[in-house]
Amino acid sequence: MWDFPIWPESASTVAPSVEALYLFIVALNIGMTALVFGLLVLFSVLYYRRADDQVPPQYHGSMLLEIGWTAIPTVICLIVFAWGVKVYAELVVPPADSMDVYIVGRQWMWKAQYPGGQREINALHAVLGKPVKLTITSEDVLHSFSIPAFRVKSDAVPGRYTTLWFQPTQAGVYHIFCTEYCGTEHSRMIGKITVMEEGDYQKWLSEKAELGDALQGRKLFAKLQCVTCHAGESQARAPSLEEIHMKRIPLSFDKGSPVAPGATVLADENYLRESIRYPSAKIAAGYQYPSIMPAYDESLVSEDEMFQLIAYIKSLKKGQTPTRNEHTTTPTALGAPAGRP
Amino acid sequence: MSTIITSAPALAPASKEPGQGGGVDYLNHETSIASWLLTLDHKRIGILYLVAMSAMFVLGGFYAGLIRAELITPKGDLMSSDFYNKSFTAHGVIMVFFVLIPLVPASLGNFMLPLMIGAKDVAFPRLNLISWYVYMIGAGFTLVALIGGGVDTGWTFYTPLSTTYLNSNVLLTATGLFILGFSSILTGLNFIVTIHRMRCPGMDWFRMPLFVWALYATSVIQLLGTPVIAITLALVGVERLLGVGIFDPRLGGDPILYQHLFWFYSHPAVYIMILPPLGVTNELISTFSRKPIFGYSMMAGASLAIAIFSFIVWAHHMFTSGLSPYAAMFFSLLTFSVAIPSGIKVFTWLATLFRGSISFDSPMLYAYGFIGLFTIGGMTGLFLSTLGTDIHFHDTYFVVAHFHYVMVGGAIVGFMGGLHFIWPKMFGRMYPEFLARMSAILIFVGFNLTFFPQFLVGYLGMPRRYHEYPNEFQVLNVFSTAGATVLGVGYLLPLLYLPWSVFFGEKAGRNPWGATTLDWTHTESPPTPHNFEETPVVTGEPYKYDTLFNKESALAGH
Numbered sequence: 059m060w061d062f063p064i065w066p067e068s069a070s071t072v073a074p075s076v077e078a079l080y081l082f083i084v085a086l087n088i089g090m091t092a093l094v095f096g097l098l099v100l101f102s103v104l105y106y107r108r109a110d111d112q113v114p115p116q117y118h119g120s121m122l123l124e125i126g127w128t129a130i131p132t133v134i135c136l137i138v139f140a141w142g143v144k145v146y147a148e149l150v151v152p153p154a155d156s157m158d159v160y161i162v163g164r165q166w167m168w169k170a171q172y173p174g175g176q177r178e179i180n181a182l183h184a185v186l187g188k189p190v191k192l193t194i195t196s197e198d199v200l201h202s203f204s205i206p207a208f209r210v211k212s213d214a215v216p217g218r219y220t221t222l223w224f225q226p227t228q229a230g231v232y233h234i235f236c237t238e239y240c241g242t243e244h245s246r247m248i249g250k251i252t253v254m255e256e257g258d259y260q261k262w263l264s265e266k267a268e269l270g271d272a273l274q275g276r277k278l279f280a281k282l283q284c285v286t287c288h289a290g291e292s293q294a295r296a297p298s299l300e301e302i303h304m305k306r307i308p309l310s311f312d313k314g315s316p317v318a319p320g321a322t323v324l325a326d327e328n329y330l331r332e333s334i335r336y337p338s339a340k341i342a343a344g345y346q347y348p349s350i351m352p353a354y355d356e357s358l359v360s361e362d363e364m365f366q367l368i369a370y371i372k373s374l375k376k377g378q379t380p381t382r383n384e385h386t387t388t389p390t391a392l393g394a395p396a397g398r399p
Numbered sequence: 400m401s402t403i404i405t406s407a408p409a410l411a412p413a414s415k416e417p418g419q420g421g422g423v424d425y426l427n428h429e430t431s432i433a434s435w436l437l438t439l440d441h442k443r444i445g446i447l448y449l450v451a452m453s454a455m456f457v458l459g460g461f462y463a464g465l466i467r468a469e470l471i472t473p474k475g476d477l478m479s480s481d482f483y484n485k486s487f488t489a490h491g492v493i494m495v496f497f498v499l500i501p502l503v504p505a506s507l508g509n510f511m512l513p514l515m516i517g518a519k520d521v522a523f524p525r526l527n528l529i530s531w532y533v534y535m536i537g538a539g540f541t542l543v544a545l546i547g548g549g550v551d552t553g554w555t556f557y558t559p560l561s562t563t564y565l566n567s568n569v570l571l572t573a574t575g576l577f578i579l580g581f582s583s584i585l586t587g588l589n590f591i592v593t594i595h596r597m598r599c600p601g602m603d604w605f606r607m608p609l610f611v612w613a614l615y616a617t618s619v620i621q622l623l624g625t626p627v628i629a630i631t632l633a634l635v636g637v638e639r640l641l642g643v644g645i646f647d648p649r650l651g652g653d654p655i656l657y658q659h660l661f662w663f664y665s666h667p668a669v670y671i672m673i674l675p676p677l678g679v680t681n682e683l684i685s686t687f688s689r690k691p692i693f694g695y696s697m698m699a700g701a702s703l704a705i706a707i708f709s710f711i712v713w714a715h716h717m718f719t720s721g722l723s724p725y726a727a728m729f730f731s732l733l734t735f736s737v738a739i740p741s742g743i744k745v746f747t748w749l750a751t752l753f754r755g756s757i758s759f760d761s762p763m764l765y766a767y768g769f770i771g772l773f774t775i776g777g778m779t780g781l782f783l784s785t786l787g788t789d790i791h792f793h794d795t796y797f798v799v800a801h802f803h804y805v806m807v808g809g810a811i812v813g814f815m816g817g818l819h820f821i822w823p824k825m826f827g828r829m830y831p832e833f834l835a836r837m838s839a840i841l842i843f844v845g846f847n848l849t850f851f852p853q854f855l856v857g858y859l860g861m862p863r864r865y866h867e868y869p870n871e872f873q874v875l876n877v878f879s880t881a882g883a884t885v886l887g888v889g890y891l892l893p894l895l896y897l898p899w900s901v902f903f904g905e906k907a908g909r910n911p912w913g914a915t916t917l918d919w920t921h922t923e924s925p926p927t928p929h930n931f932e933e934t935p936v937v938t939g940e941p942y943k944y945d946t947l948f949n950k951e952s953a954l955a956g957h
Contacts, residue, residue, distance in 0.1 A: 062874035064855045079787045080858075087778045094745060094774045098767060101752040102759070105688070112689070112756040113944050119694035120750075127746040128739060135735040138785050143728055145787025150724050165564075199560040200654060202719060202794060206860025209791040213720045215655065216559065217648025220721035233869065237794035237862040239553045241560055242481050245865035356649070 069228040069253065070208035075145045077209075083138060149210065152223035156191035160271075160365040163194070163201035163214035165240055166247040171365055175268030180249030182234065185259045189225040193327055197361050202238035205251055213238055217335075219328045226253040275370025278363055280380065287351065290379030296351065297342045300379055303330070303372040309340050312347035330368050334359060424827070424925040439524035440928060445510030446825070447531050449818075452506060453894070455497040455538065460890065462490035467849075467880040473873050475866045483866040484551035485567070491554025492545075496576055497538055499810050500668055503675030504621075505534070505586055507817045508614050510825060512590060514918035514926065515608045517599025517935040522592040530585040537579030544571035553864060555665075558646035558657040562638040570639060573632040580629040583671075587621030590614055599917070601937035605699070608916045608941045609685075609692055612699040613678025616706035620667045620674075624710070628664035631657065655720055662713035670709040672806055674702055676769065676813025677744055683766035683816050684748045686914040688755030691942035693747050701740035701747075708737045715784055719793045727786055734784035741777050745770060760912065761835035765816030768843040772808025776801060779854065797857025800850045808846055815842070815893065822897065823911050827924040828904030834896045841889030848882025915947045 068077060105114070159182070160171040170178045184190050194203050196214035204211040205224065212222040236247035254262065279285055287296035302325050311319045316339070323329050323340050332339050337349035359367065425442050435443060465486045469477045478486070509527065513520050521527050544550055550568045552561040561569050594615050598607070634645050635657075644650025646657040685692050692698050714722060714730040722730075748770055757763070779801045782788045792798060815838075823829055852875040861872045868876070910919040918926075921935045939946070 063859060063871055064875075066859045076787055076791055079785065080782070080791075083781050083785065083788065086781065087775075090778050091774055094749065095771060097749045098752070098770065101749070101755070102757055102767075105752065105755050105757050107689075107756045107758040111948065113948055114689055114754055114756045116691055116943070116945060117693060117750075117754070118691055119697070123746075123750065124694050124697050124743070128743060131742045132739055135738055135781075138781060139732055139735055142731060142785030142787040142789075146724070146727070146790070149787065149790055199564050200557055204794075204860070204862065206791065206795075211719050211790050211793055215721055217653070218721060233860065235860065235862045239484075239555075239557070239560075239864040241564060242484060242551070244484070245475070245480065245862075245867045 067207040067228070067230070067232065068209075069226055069230060069232060070205075070210070071225040071227055072145070072148050073207070073209045073227075075148055079138075079141050079145050082141065086134065086138070149222075152191040152221065153189045153225070156189040156223050157185075158369070159190055159192050160369075161192050161194040161203055161214065162197055162361045162365070163203065163236065163240075163247070164197040165199065166236070166243040168201075168203065168234065168236070168247065168249050169362065171271060171362060172263070173271050173369065174263060175270045175274060176263060176266040177268070180234070180247075182249065182251040183259060183262055184224075184226050184251060184253050185256050186226055186229050186253055188256070189223055191221060191223040193365070194220050194222070195331075195361055195364075197356070199240050200238045201236045201240050201247065204235045204237040205232055206235070207232040211237060219331060229253045229255065271366050271369035272373040273370075274363075275366035275368070275373075276380070278359070278367050279370055282354070282358070284367075285380055288379065289381075290377060296345065298379065299371050300374045300376050302374070308343040310343045310345055310347060312341070315341060315347035317341075327368055327372075330371055331364055334364065334367065422923065423927060424923060425928045426826070426925050428928050437528075439520070439528055441509050441513050441521050441524065441527060442825070442926065442930075444527050444531055445506050445508075448501065448505040448509060448534070451531075451535060451538065452498055452502055455493050456890075457894070459490055459493035459498055460887065462486045462493070464883065464887065466490060467883040469866065470868070470876045471880050473868050473870050480866040481551060482549075484553075484864070485545075485549035487864060488551055488553055489545050489549065492541065492550075492572065492576070494806075495554055495668070496579055497534075497541070499672040499806055500583060501534065501586070502672070502810060503679060503814050503817065504590065504614055504617055504671075505530075505582075507679065507814070507821060508590065508610075508617075508675060509586075511821060511918055512593060512611060512614055513597065514824075514922055514930055515611055515916050516594065516597060516602055517917045517921070517931060517937065518593065518597035519929045519931065521589050522597055523589050526585055526589050530582045530589070533578060533582040533585065537575045537577075537582060540575030540578060541572055542575075544568035544575060547571075555661060556632070556635060557661075558635065558638070558652075558654050559648070562635055562645075563647045563649070570636055573635055577629050577632050577636075580625045580632075583621045584625045587618035587625070590618040591622065594618075599931075599935050599937060605696060606937055606939065606941055607699075609681035609695070609698055609702075610675075610678035612702050613674045613681070616702040617671050617674045620671050620706050620709060624664045624667040624671070627660060628668075631660040631664070634660075655717070655722075658717050658720060659714065662716045663710070666713040666716065667706075667709040669802075669805065670705055672810040673773075673813075674705060676810050676817070677702065677773075679813050679817035679820070680748065680766050680769050682914070682916070683762050683820055684751050685942045686820070686912050687760060687763035687766070688752050688757045689913065689944040690751050690755045691940065691944075693750035693753075695940070695942075697743060698747050701743045704740040705737060708733070708740070712737055715789070718786060718789050731784055731786045731789075738777065738780065738784070741773075745774055745777075759836075761830075761832060761839055762816045762820040762912070764836055764839035765812055765819060765842075768839060768846075769809060769813045769816060771843070772804050772812060772846065776804030776808055779804065791860075792857060794863050795857040796853040796861045796863060799863055800853035800857060803850045803853075808850070812842060812846075815839070818893075818897075820912065821918075822900070823907030824918060824922070824924050824926070826901045826904070827907055828900050828902075829907045829911065830893075830900035830904055831896050834892055838889050838892040838896075841885055841892070843889075845882050845885030845887070845889050849879050849886050850882070852876070852878040852882075913944075913947065915942050915944060920947065 158173055162169045168180050170182050194212055194214045196216040201214040208224040210222045210224050212220045232251050234249035234251055288299050290298055305325050306322045307325050309317045309321045311317050334354050337351035341347055341349055469483055548568055550572045637643050638645045644652040646652040646654050681692050712734045715734045718727050782792055856872050856875040907924050909924045917935055922930055
């Protein structure tokens with residue numbers, strides 16, 4: 059009867075930090091509740107009405123007390139706030155060496171794409187002790203990707219990317235929940251994450267071997283004829299995309315462009331995605347508004363393919379843009395992304 | 400110290416007092432159905448609201464019962480997931496928009512406000528009646544939507560689910576809520592003008608009972624906040640009907656924009672729900688301990704501070720939505736600013752009870768319950784305003800438990816206290832005190848048994864709005880459902896004994912509780928149609944128990 063859990067598993071590096079803060083606030087809750095309930099009972103016992111016509115002394119207030127019960131809670135709140143920010147910073151800033159995994163939510167399943175091209179539905183695999191960064195989006199409505207054992211959660215928002223990261227500290231299988239109501243089968247949009255030792259993980263990966271995301275993206279880059287304009291050597295029609303990821307890009311403020319003079323943008327995944335879906339939104343300095351690039355909506359580039367394209371753009375090193383007349387080749391014929399001869 | 404009278408006529412039944420009994424009051428001077436449906440009397444309009452909202456509360460409670468019944472087992476075996484989703488949507492929409500938001504202002508506020516400030520009515524009696532009809536029309540639309548197939552968006556109507564993905568009655572429900580909003584706006588406007596313009600001679604701002612301050616703060620939020628939700632729902636309609644891209648990214652819109660707009664109203668709406676019960680509690684604590692509220696101006700200021708701060712904390716509902724981390728920190732910090740005045744209120748009540756003369760009549764038991772549950776509800780809010788912990792708790796049952804502690808443990812229990820308090824004034828009759836105390840205790844126990852396990856299951860990670868859930872959460876859910884049945888009995892009792900008492904209850908005196916505000920000292924129970932035969936003149940603070948007893952002794956002699 060009593061063998062039910064009241065404490066979730068704590069299986070990531072941030073979980074103990076969240077837990078310590080949780081326990082501190084629990085202590086505050088118990089203290090305050092005990093104080094209020096205790097005084098209610100005490101005063102009720104001491105000061106119950108003895109006679110129908112009893113009139114007690116009429117106090118009107120005390121500046122000292124009032125300042126006290128304003129100032130002390132304010133200080134406590136500031137401590138909790140600051141501690142909360144500290145833990146939050148741990149939760150939102152992934153380590154630089156995190157492995158990228160891309161997550162697409164849709165009614166009612168989670169799709170995961172690994173850098174090596176492996177795919178999973180409603181399941182995720184991670185290596186014990188290795189940080190993983192998830193980049194999350196949705197194909198339809200809002201969802202939210204949550205792993206309670208890791209104390210992490212991030213909404214899946216159509217039209218943009220959100221991220222979360224974790225570093226598992228305990229092998230095992232844990233719940234994945236969708237925590238944002240997403241329609242009829244919301245409660246079935248669940249999955250499992252399996253945390254494995256490095257060796258088991260590599261074995262699992264190789265069993266699911268696929269063409270890597272970046273290579274798939276390279277195929278798309280050619281197929282969609284991106285390379286026609288985003289050529290490596292000539293930047294007359296469009297900027298080169300080599301090593302563009304996480305660079306700060308000065309923006310064009312051509313007349314009509316919705317951008318303030320002098321504005322720049324960080325070329326993160328969200329910017330790359332936006333520039334493919336809505337090319338005129340933020341145009342790099344030196345190019346005209348509106349953009350000459352066609353907008354690639356979901357019918358041309360699905361969310362899964364978008365992740366592949368972005369993986370490819372992120373992998374593009376100096377001088378690696380394929381030449382313009384290169385033909386799309388079959389996947390098996392491709393090795394590593396070929397540099398220009 | 401005052402002269403203390405030896406027998407308190409304040410506690411004597413009205414029938415024994417000379418000059419009362421058989422008089423004309425607002426209930427018996429006209430009795431036709433038309434006289435109720437076309438009344439301009441704020442007291443009757445308050446009762447019309449009370450009846451309408453009680454019916455909505457029963458309906459909302461029915462849906463809550465369905466939800467709790469389904470969640471006894473982990474599998475979705477009682478109803479389809481579609482019907483489950485429609486049930487929690489109906490529960491949320493009915494309880495939030497048709498019960499909690501108008502609950503205290505429209506019923507108790509309408510009845511009490513003019514009586515408390517020595518006025519014959521509110522500033523715009525016709526507008527007041529129109530507000531009720533607008534409420535009824537809004538309720539009609541929404542009920543047709545719910546009965547005619549239901550709506551499964553959740554009460555939050557998050558986009559793009561609500562605008563482009565669902566085929567249920569979103570538009571009809573939104574239309575109902577759009578109309579309903581005007582009822583809230585008009586009532587708020589009416590109260591603000593009433594408080595500014597209709598106070599009797601001598602009642603300056605700092606002589607108003609604290610319930611009036613709470614109504615004032617609430618009305619400001621209603622007036623400023625409600626148009627935003629009306630516009631938001633209209634935009635949902637525009638996107639759904641015309642396909643104009645506002646919230647759906649496929650059409651070029653932004654779903655997060657919807658959340659900003661929605662919570663810009665719906666967070667302050669929490670304070671529309673909770674401020675009036677906070678005000679009611681002031682009256683109860685003062686009356687049943689026979690002491691002035693400790694730090695009156697601080698208490699009045701705290702109500703206004705809560706109203707103002709409530710408008711700048713909305714994005715704490717969106718910490719996981721991909722909000723910029725800096726915005727998240729900003730809104731987390733601001734959210735703590737609401738905690739401070741809420742804490743001040745609790746400490747103030749405790750200080751008021753100190754060395755008081757405390758009696759445990761049923762309204763006071765409700766007030767104790769309110770303080771206890773509001774404290775737990777408020778303190779558990781710390782987990783959610785703190786960024787590091789909110790990420791884990793967001794959209795789990797922890798949030799469900801927290802806001803039920805505030806909205807049900809706070810708003811509903813506070814309302815019940817207020818209702819039991821003014822019942823003798825409303826109908827001139829006492830209810831069976833034993834049953835009323837039983838109800839207060841059952842509600843407190845049942846409430847905690849229902850919602851405390853939800854904190855635990857939320858910490859385990861159980862998400863909200865889940866039709867099915869993993870097996871390990873079952874025990875806590877069974878506790879919760881068991882508590883809900885106790886809670887249900889607690890609510891059922893007043894639904895039986897209160898109407899009974901209107902006809903068969905013992906007659907109440909004009910001031911059975913020994914309260915000091917004008918509604919008790921200067922009006923009959925029930926009041927005459929125009930409240931005061933002579934306009935009262937106020938000469939001092941609202942809570943003066945020493946002079947009250949002198950005055951009562953003078954009245955007893957006439």
